[in-house]
Amino acid sequence: MKVHLVRHARAIPRADWRRSGEDDLRATSGGVLEPAADELARAASRDAADRQSEPSHFFDSEEYQELRPLNDTGRAQADALAEHLLGDPPERLLASPALRCQQTLEPLALALGLPVEVDDRLGDGEALPGLSELVSELGATPAALCTHSALIAGFLELLELSDETEEAGPLCRKGAVWTLEGSGSLAPQRASYFEPSPSEKGRSKSSPLRREVARPRSVRAAVLDMGSTSFTLLIADVNRNGVIQPVVREKVMLRLGAVIASQGKIPSEVGNRAVEVARELHRIAIPEKVEHFLPVATAALREARNGRKLAEKIAKAVDQPVRILEGEAEARLMFGAFQQRLALGRQPVLGLDLGGGSLELAVGSGRGIESACTLPLGAVRLQHELVSSDPMRPRDARRIRTRVEEALAPQRSELLRRLPERMVVAGGTPRAIARLVAAEGGADSASKALPSEIHLAELSRMATRLVATSHQDRLAMPGIRRRRSDLLATGALVLVTVAEVLGLEHFTFCDWGLREGVLLDLIAKTPPHGVA
Numbered sequence: 001m002k003v004h005l006v007r008h009a010r011a012i013p014r015a016d017w018r019r020s021g022e023d024d025l026r027a028t029s030g031g032v033l034e035p036a037a038d039e040l041a042r043a044a045s046r047d048a049a050d051r052q053s054e055p056s057h058f059f060d061s062e063e064y065q066e067l068r069p070l071n072d073t074g075r076a077q078a079d080a081l082a083e084h085l086l087g088d089p090p091e092r093l094l095a096s097p098a099l100r101c102q103q104t105l106e107p108l109a110l111a112l113g114l115p116v117e118v119d120d121r122l123g124d125g126e127a128l129p130g131l132s133e134l135v136s137e138l139g140a141t142p143a144a145l146c147t148h149s150a151l152i153a154g155f156l157e158l159l160e161l162s163d164e165t166e167e168a169g170p171l172c173r174k175g176a177v178w179t180l181e182g183s184g185s186l187a188p189q190r191a192s193y194f195e196p197s198p199s200e201k202g203r204s205k206s207s208p209l210r211r212e213v214a215r216p217r218s219v220r221a222a223v224l225d226m227g228s229t230s231f232t233l234l235i236a237d238v239n240r241n242g243v244i245q246p247v248v249r250e251k252v253m254l255r256l257g258a259v260i261a262s263q264g265k266i267p268s269e270v271g272n273r274a275v276e277v278a279r280e281l282h283r284i285a286i287p288e289k290v291e292h293f294l295p296v297a298t299a300a301l302r303e304a305r306n307g308r309k310l311a312e313k314i315a316k317a318v319d320q321p322v323r324i325l326e327g328e329a330e331a332r333l334m335f336g337a338f339q340q341r342l343a344l345g346r347q348p349v350l351g352l353d354l355g356g357g358s359l360e361l362a363v364g365s366g367r368g369i370e371s372a373c374t375l376p377l378g379a380v381r382l383q384h385e386l387v388s389s390d391p392m393r394p395r396d397a398r399r400i401r402t403r404v405e406e407a408l409a410p411q412r413s414e415l416l417r418r419l420p421e422r423m424v425v426a427g428g429t430p431r432a433i434a435r436l437v438a439a440e441g442g443a444d445s446a447s448k449a450l451p452s453e454i455h456l457a458e459l460s461r462m463a464t465r466l467v468a469t470s471h472q473d474r475l476a477m478p479g480i481r482r483r484r485s486d487l488l489a490t491g492a493l494v495l496v497t498v499a500e501v502l503g504l505e506h507f508t509f510c511d512w513g514l515r516e517g518v519l520l521d522l523i524a525k526t527p528p529h530g531v532a
Contacts, residue, residue, distance in 0.1 A: 002181050003135055004090060004144040005152050006081065009074035009175035011100040017068045066098045066124075074100065077175030080196030082107035084177070085144060092143040094134070096122040101146040104175065108144065122147040127343050128154050132243070144177075152178060156191065158241050220247070221292040221522055222285040223515045224278060224318065228257030228300040228356030228380050229428065229487075231274070233281040234515045235288050242340040242520050244512075250284055252277045256300040257356040257380035265305040275313050282318040294518055295322045298330055299357025299378060327374020331360035333517030335369050338424050340520055341512040348418040350504060353513055354427040354494060356380035356487075361411070363418050371414050375407045379429045379491040391470045392489050400490060404497040415502060422506045423499060426513030429491035432484045434509040437462050439478040456496065456505040463492035 012020070070078060085108055093109050094117045095101040105116045121130035122145055131151055152172050159180070172178065176195040218237035225232045235248040254277065259270055266274070278295065285293055295318055301307035302324050311322040325333070335351040338344060344366040353360040357378035363370045386399045408415075425434075431450060437458055438451040466474065466489035474485045499505065 001135075001138070001140060002088075002090070002142040002179065003138065004085060004142075005155065005178040005180065006104060006144055006146040007149050007152055007172050007174055007176055008096070008098065008101040008146055009070050009077035009081070009104045011068045011074055012071050014065060014068065017065065068098070068100055070100055070103045074104070074175065077196045078104045078107050081105075081175060081177060082111055084194055084196065086111055088142075090142040090144040092138065092141055093117065093146075094119045094122060094143060095146040096124065096148060098124060098148070101148075104146045105144060119145075122151070124148045124150075126151060128158055129341060129343055131155050132158070159191075159239070159243055218243070218245070219292065219523065219526070220288065220290050221294060221519055222248075222288070222290045223518045224281055224293070224295040225515050225518075226274070226278065226295065226297040226301060226314070226322070228255075228260070228298065228358070228378055229484075230254060230356075231277050231281060232515065233284060234519075235285055235290060236519060238519045238523055240523055240526075242523065244516055244519055248284065248288060250281055252281070255356070255380055256304075257378055258384040260300055260304045260357070261381050261384040266300075266307070266310055271306070271310045271313070274310060275317050278314045279317040292522060293318065293320050294522065295320055296514075296518055297322055297324045298355060298514070299327075299374075299376075299381075302326070303357065303376075327358060327360060328372045330358075330514060331362040331372035331374055332369055333521055334360055334426055334514050335362040335364055335372065335517075336520050337512040337514070337517035338426070338510055339364075339366055341510055341516070342424065342508070344424075348420045349508075350415065350420040350423045350502065352423055352425045352427075352430075352495075352498065354379060354425070354430050354491060356429075359494065359498075361415060363415055363420055370418050373411055373414075375411070377404055377407055377494055379487040379494065382494065383487055383490045387490060390486075391473075392467045394467075397467045397489075397493060400493045401497045404494055405501055408498065408501045412501060420502075420504065422508055423502075423504045424508045424510050425495065426510050427491075429484055429487050430495060431509055431511070432480075433459070433462065433488055433492050433495070434507070436477065436480060436488065450509045450511055452508065454507045454509070456499050456507070459492060459499070459507060460496050463489065463496045466492050 081104065089112055091114075093105045093112075093114050095105055097118055097120060101122070102116050102118065109116050119134060120126070121134045128151070131147070132155070134145070149172050156178060171193065173195055176193065179192045179194070181190045218239045220235065220237050222233060222235040225234070230251050230253045232252075233248065233250040234246065237245040237247060254270075254274060256266060256270065256274065259266060282293065295314065297307070297311055301311050301322075304310070308324065311324055315322045331351070331353070334353040338349075338351050344364075346365050346367065348363055348365050348370065351362040351364070355378050357376070357380060359375045359377035360372070361375065362372040382400055382403065386403065387396045389396070434450055434454060437454050440462065441458075469477075469489075471486050474480055474488060475482060480488075495507065499507070
């Protein structure tokens with residue numbers, strides 16, 4: 001990767017730009033349009049009439065301030081930046097919606113014949129996960145991203161690329177650029193800083209100020225997640241600040257939960273298959289030079305009468321002890337992944353992970369976890385125990401909803417004690433349902449991106465439709481993937497019922513869950529010298 005993080009060059013001061021807009025408004029009212037901000041002046045006048053307030057309020061708004069252009073010094077800095085980056089030119093140019101960011105890249109764009117693409121994720125006040133997502137999407141494509149100081153500083157600190165001797169945070173003056181280089185899209189090994197400075201004649205010259213910061217290496221770890229629906233391997237590079245860069249993903253569907261629900265234990269032939277799958281996934285990790293191999297088991301091995309014996313056999317096959325997670329520990333690991341991935345903030349949220357054998361719930365915020373529990377409401381378990389036909393009979397749907405309501409009743413007061421405002425959801429079946437809802441709404445059915453949010457009414461309509469369709473009919477729906485299509489109706493009913501019981505109306509679906517939580521837990525318990 002090679003990403004140039006550019007802070008916008010100097011722009012006209014806010015107060016001067018405000019006065020300019022007010023002058024234009026006065027000129028407009030007198031019948032003469034000045035060249036700057038004429039359309040904005042008309043908009044301000046309309047806005048003032050609607051609100052019966054002073055037109056000048058409009059010129060304090062961020063909408064108007066986003067249109068501040070560069071001043072003479074800023075244009076000189078932009079020229080110097082272009083001269084600097086032409087030696088190793090990027091292939092894409094992306095900027096914040098703010099005009100000053102777009103103008104900072106204009107000289108470079110003209111020299112390279114490239115467009116300046118506007119991306120909201122680079123906007124002032126945007127969250128770090130958006131920038132991380134954008135950098136990940138760029139992959140190996142060299143790019144220059146022009147944004148604002150807070151976003152750059154936060155990203156450098158997240159990647160452990162800032163100079164720890166700078167008490168006020170990473171140095172990043174206006175018009176300066178940090179160049180990140182490395183082998184992975186979110187694993188740069190090197191960061192260099194360049195700062196153009198205007199000369200006495202108003203032109204720009206390259207400043208001799210250059211700083212380089214070596215990046216501490218990441219740990220490469222593998223999580224073998226042995227669940228009730230599937231065995232999944234995730235190999236990733238992870239650093240102390242919780243940046244996770246996936247390297248390999250493998251999944252094998254075993255449906256242990258269905259067998260345990262009917263027999264209470266894992267038959268020998270199924271257990272032998274589980275051991276062989278674990279051994280094969282371990283073999284995949286060997287050539288990837290994994291430093292930590294972390295086999296973890298959830299509801300299936302936790303609840304089966306012979307689960308611990310099977311865990312011992314798997315431990316011998318992969319030459320590592322298997323960690324059988326208790327339900328509350330599983331919920332806390334899941335919520336830790338949400339905290340890192342979504343920057344939850346201070347408001348309490350309900351975290352939910354719907355697996356094959358169990359449903360994990362946790363309430364907390366970006367500051368910590370208040371409560372956590374596990375319930376026997378996994379999609380595979382309920383499908384096997386309560387669904388007797390295809391398509392599902394209405395009485396089976398009612399039985400699923402009743403089971404969820406009864407299991408939630410003792411936990412309801414504790415879960416609602418902090419009054420969570422929304423629900424963050426993980427798990428393979430919920431993610432499949434979210435993509436299906438998005439595809440039904442017109443999104444690209446081939447996209448792997450999760451919708452940012454789904455309303456309860458949308459999910460309720462989808463649950464009703466899934467209950468009424470057969471397995472074969474569901475396979476023809478846009479966004480459906482075969483390996484989970486038989487579980488979608490049951491999973492949707494669980495999610496809808498939980499939301500209704502707890503009075504929550506919005507679902508945020510997260511692409512991180514237990515496996516990422518295990519990786520973050522590893523880093524939290526590793527001494528700094530063991531990572532850096």
